[in-house]
Amino acid sequence: MPSSIKAPTLEEFRARAALTGLTLTEEDIGHLHKGYVGLLGLMERIPQRWAWAAEPPLVFRADE
Amino acid sequence: MTDLTTLGIAEAGRLMARGELTSTALTDAFLTRIAAVDHKIASYVAVTADDARNAARQADMEMQGGLRRGPLHGIPLALKDIYETAGVKTTGHSHLKIDYVPAIDAASVRKLKEAGAVMLGKLGTHEFANGAMTPDQPFPPVLNPWNTKYQPGGSSSGSGAAVAAALCMGAMGSDTGGSIRNPAGYCATAGIKPTYGLVSRCGIFPLAFSLDTAGPLAWTTEDCALILGALAGHDPNDQGSAKTEKVDYGAAAQRPIKGMRIALAREWYEGPDGQLSPDMAKGMEDAVRVFRDVGAVVEDVTFPDVRDYHICGRVIITTEAHAIHRRDVIERPEKFGYTTRRRFQLGAFISAEQYISALRFRRKLHQDTREAMRGYDLVMTANHWGAPEIFEEPQQIFHFLGKPSLTMPFNVTGQPAATVCCGFGADGMPLAFQLAGRAFDEASVFAAGAAYERATPWRQRRPQL
Numbered sequence: 417m418p419s420s421i422k423a424p425t426l427e428e429f430r431a432r433a434a435l436t437g438l439t440l441t442e443e444d445i446g447h448l449h450k451g452y453v454g455l456l457g458l459m460e461r462i463p464q465r466w467a468w469a470a471e472p473p474l475v476f477r478a479d480e
Numbered sequence: 481m482t483d484l485t486t487l488g489i490a491e492a493g494r495l496m497a498r499g500e501l502t503s504t505a506l507t508d509a510f511l512t513r514i515a516a517v518d519h520k521i522a523s524y525v526a527v528t529a530d531d532a533r534n535a536a537r538q539a540d541m542e543m544q545g546g547l548r549r550g551p552l553h554g555i556p557l558a559l560k561d562i563y564e565t566a567g568v569k570t571t572g573h574s575h576l577k578i579d580y581v582p583a584i585d586a587a588s589v590r591k592l593k594e595a596g597a598v599m600l601g602k603l604g605t606h607e608f609a610n611g612a613m614t615p616d617q618p619f620p621p622v623l624n625p626w627n628t629k630y631q632p633g634g635s636s637s638g639s640g641a642a643v644a645a646a647l648c649m650g651a652m653g654s655d656t657g658g659s660i661r662n663p664a665g666y667c668a669t670a671g672i673k674p675t676y677g678l679v680s681r682c683g684i685f686p687l688a689f690s691l692d693t694a695g696p697l698a699w700t701t702e703d704c705a706l707i708l709g710a711l712a713g714h715d716p717n718d719q720g721s722a723k724t725e726k727v728d729y730g731a732a733a734q735r736p737i738k739g740m741r742i743a744l745a746r747e748w749y750e751g752p753d754g755q756l757s758p759d760m761a762k763g764m765e766d767a768v769r770v771f772r773d774v775g776a777v778v779e780d781v782t783f784p785d786v787r788d789y790h791i792c793g794r795v796i797i798t799t800e801a802h803a804i805h806r807r808d809v810i811e812r813p814e815k816f817g818y819t820t821r822r823r824f825q826l827g828a829f830i831s832a833e834q835y836i837s838a839l840r841f842r843r844k845l846h847q848d849t850r851e852a853m854r855g856y857d858l859v860m861t862a863n864h865w866g867a868p869e870i871f872e873e874p875q876q877i878f879h880f881l882g883k884p885s886l887t888m889p890f891n892v893t894g895q896p897a898a899t900v901c902c903g904f905g906a907d908g909m910p911l912a913f914q915l916a917g918r919a920f921d922e923a924s925v926f927a928a929g930a931a932y933e934r935a936t937p938w939r940q941r942r943p944q945l
Contacts, residue, residue: 455830462834
């Protein structure tokens with residue numbers, strides 16, 4: 417099933433940006449909002465529901 | 481003798497083995513050409529002339545004494561400036577690392593030196609292999625030697641431009657989403673993104689751990705094969721490094737390809753999100769015909785949608801790159817170029833769930849691609865959509881919002897993928913396709929790429945500077 421995350425408004429995005437720890441100018445926030453909304457749109461193609469134990473690829477090996 | 485700077489690696493090696501050419505003469509020819517023309521394309525950020533001449537003299541003494549290290553002995557190469565080099569600045573094309581001088585070589589650099597290669601210097605790159613080339617970076621942008629108003633592609637921009645302009649015999653690049661194949665395609669060189677895990681990334685600035693690969697660009701596929709032969713091998717210091725058998729890639733590049741089965745991923749470049757330029761479309765059709773003429777079987781095959789690979793890889797790169805550079809984008813954001821900074825900041829907005837979903841999706845795409853490849857040796861598809869972008873300011877901040885990347889599928893699957901030039905458009909700009917093999921089957925990729933190059937005239941044309 418595809419993602420159904422609602423794209424944030426610029427105001428909502430600004431509030432979220434304040435929690436990231438990044439030092440951002442208004443210009444940064446404008447660019448990042450545009451980029452994030454675009455990314456979210458593309459991410460509709462990524463299924464969000466997986467079998468609970470579906471394991472992603474890992475590089476960790478316990479024998480090292 | 482022909483111009484030394486346009487010799488192939490194998491040919492130069494044969495001449496040196498017969499005592500008809502010295503590494504010193506070859507190296508001097510490249511240093512002279514760099515001094516004469518590189519100011520027109522700015523491919524080098526540093527030329528290590530003294531070190532190169534010393535290494536060339538050493539190679540000559542060894543060869544005169546009967547020691548032959550292999551096909552790279554005495555061969556002048558250059559390095560993307562994200563490869564750590566002992567005693568030589570390694571900047572990542574960034575103000576953040578402008579004075580960084582590593583104490584030791586990257587594992588791959590060490591291997592090239594052990595193979596007797598001569599290092600000419602460091603090459604321009606997109607900042608940390610990610611940002612666009614912008615005027616707020618410490619070095620001028622690398623220009624495309626076929627037409628300097630065009631970009632050379634990136635992020636291994638200097639590597640593609642320098643090889644095409646005959647300013648080195650081969651160059652190291654890195655490829656996380658297409659950074660070897662983009663400049664190779666736009667500059668008409670050959671280039672290979674090896675299977676994930678084949679070549680050590682130890683000592684190379686990371687962009688995204690789970691996708692980063694290191695590989696060569698050179699004028700021909702055969703030359704790429706010779707360079708990769710010196711690079712492949714397990715490195716316990718690289719978490720992603722694989723244990724593989726030694727393969728003679730140079731010999732593989734001579735193999736006939738009669739009967740080889742090639743799956744054409746046509747839907748990727750004739751899909752809903754874009755069409756190739758007319759020149760690229762014709763180049764692809766002609767390339768398919770050449771493969772059939774030399775005895776390969778080429779059939780259209782349906783793979784997962786190219787947009788799936790594109791967004792899967794982009795989420796992974798954006799998240800991992802943010803994690804790697806987070807401290808600097810918080811503490812010293814002004815030191816980054818304006819595109820790099822925003823691309824690295826964006827990952828702060830991706831949730832853990834979104835990242836893990838992308839990783840899970842990667843596994844599914846890997847499995848579905850392998851299934852689609854069943855019964856075929858290689859995948860063939862276009863390398864790029866059309867002519868490269870023209871330099872203009874401001875640069876696009878988020879390049880992934882445009883057409884889907886044609887190179888990303890093989891980063892997501894980890895397969896080896898090579899770029900092969902298939903002609904030139906009406907505007908004189910290069911056309912290219914990709915060949916991808918099964919994991920760790922670089923040999924088939926080299927065989928097919930080299931067979932195509934032998935059957936076509938494109939390796940005879942060089943840019944005029």
